Amino acid sequence: MRRLLGSRTAALARKEVIHILRDPRSLIIIFILPLIMMMIFGYAIDMDLKNIRLGALDHDRSPSSRAFLEKLHASPNFEITRRLVRRDEIKTMILSRSIRAAVVLPEGFGESIRQEILTPIQVIVDGADANSANIIINFLQAYIADYSLSLSTVHLQPLEVRVRMLYNPGMKSANFVVPGLVAVFLMMVCAMLTSVTIAREKETGTLEQILVSPIRKHEVIIGKVLPYVVLSFLIGSVILGFSYFWFKVPFRGSVLLLASLSLFYIFTALAFGLLISTVSPNQQMAMVISLVSTILPVIMLSGFIFPLASMPRVLQWVSYVIPARYFLLVIRGIMLKGTEIGTAWPWILPLMGLAAWFLLIAARRFKLKL
């Protein structure tokens, strides 16, 4: 170790290790909190709406209108919780959040579906939560289209569509979300860990002591980061192991490949934390910056939830500087698709570039302080 790093770097790394181990309470917190979070969110995050509460206003009251509503009620996505009598009830029900949408069947519905080509019905959706409204509309349209086909008396399906869902045939949200959580949490934890290291030394004045010693700038930085690479790798392995054994997320690719590629990711995230640390005048600022700059950008601009391809071009460019973006491809690819090194290596290049960039700025800012 010492020969590999040079004695000064090794000494600084040892000092940092002592620093970490001296505070077992923090160490426990750092390991336990992500696990609790995985436990909660692995279950909580399910993006498919089930049992959407619907109101039904049936002006027709015929056997066919009742059959239509009953079938809707029986489908797994919907649940008719309110039978309405008057139209103005829809508004009160939506305002009181008792229903998310209402289906209005006109008078003569039953006759019309037997005789007319098109039978209009009205659907009113609460758009305040645009997210779920979109999904509700999609489901309702699919349901009604299906129903329409069942009405026709001849074989009207002139072509057949077969859908194959690759990689996640059961369409389980957890398979998508849990590896994503690993990537997102790891980025945040790493950045928070190193964001304090140099800022703390600035605050307590020990940085000056280090700077007057013969140690070089890059030795300080390497010595500071290395112990955290080991620590973060352990944290990453624990939460990854948890997601595999507890949530039974498939692991189709090579463990060794994921482990080695995650080292690049961890290193990049730690470098980002270090950059924050050199920019901030004190611990307090370093912490505020590390929290604010990781939580929302990493969750929203990495492809963790929102598909990047649907975003405006400018934001897609912004997403290129977010390390989690690349690691999400790596971890989901290796776990769900069994991606191999041949496909995965181009995703690692930008990570290395980012790490170099973060470290370069950190080193330059560091010199200014001298």
Added chain:
Amino acid sequence: MQQIIYILRKEFQQILRDRFMLAVLFIVPIVQLFILAYAITTDVKHLSTVICDLDRSPISRELIEAFRHSGYFDLNHETNRPAEVSTYLDREKAVMGIVIPVHFSRDLKSGKSPRVQLLLDGQNSNSSAIAMGYSQRIIQRFILDKLKDRVRKEPEMLELIHQVDPVMRVWYNPNLKSAYYMIPGIIAILLTMITALLTSLAIVREREIGTLEQLMVTPIRPYQLILGKIIPFAILGYIEFSIAMILAVLWWRIPFIGSIPVLAAFIAAFILTTLGLGVFISTMVKTQQQALFFCWFFIIFALLMSGFFFPIENMPRSLQYLTYLDPLRYFMTVVRELILKGAGFSQLWQEMAALLVFGALIFTLSVLRFQKRVT
């Protein structure tokens, strides 16, 4: 009273002296708001798609054009070997593949039901379900067009076709812009982060450097000390919240139909709970770094359990109960109902009660714990 004023003066001096901190406090959240607001896209579009058209007839091209015109799919890859389609998906080059079989148009005309295959990348179950919905609707429309052609030739077919045609009406947010409620949500989250973290750090730092003990030997009481610590952040937070809200409503033209004083009252109640959490965290930790990790934990919890990204109704029952511990959950409901639907106190009193009870509880707990740790 006099004592609180002394502490307040000290705290204000400390905050206002720190230019860097003020810049971070005011500029960073607003810059982030302006970037992140554009990231909110719940609609799925520009899905890169690989086409494998083995028929290459005018009709198969018609179907492909229908996909292109929908605007949801970018048909940017083409192959003539069906086996190759999945390699595009493997390499993340495409998220959907469409395979049109040989003799597609011949079979279609002779009524033999040719089989079109859709291959979807199911990793993101949400967006792949939406993509599947889009494609099925496109294909259904295509089928309907073909049927109409048939009806033109054999008018007796007409009596056999029946369709239910849903007319969709979206209330309160006809263009389904999720930005309208997510933007106020982002403001709330950014402010929660900053105020909760800074309050807890302000107290923990005094403990770390030992000045807390100096304060404790003075006649100042714990609750006075806590008030002195939180009032500056409450005022700053409130000002910033208001500025950000006004900017957001004007810039994104959020249709604001609710009552401004009611919203102002909710913002106050909400800030109270986040500051309370900051104080509470400070009583649980020993170092600033521990405070950081607890704040992080709390903010992620607040964020993911609030219904901001993921609907609460989907969560298992036991976790739904857990969301009642999340002040952001109430605030998100208020934002949605009040701003877009114009709900008032009569519909939102439960949320107000929940925020106030939460705030009162967390403060009492913090003061109690604070006293215990000092004595």
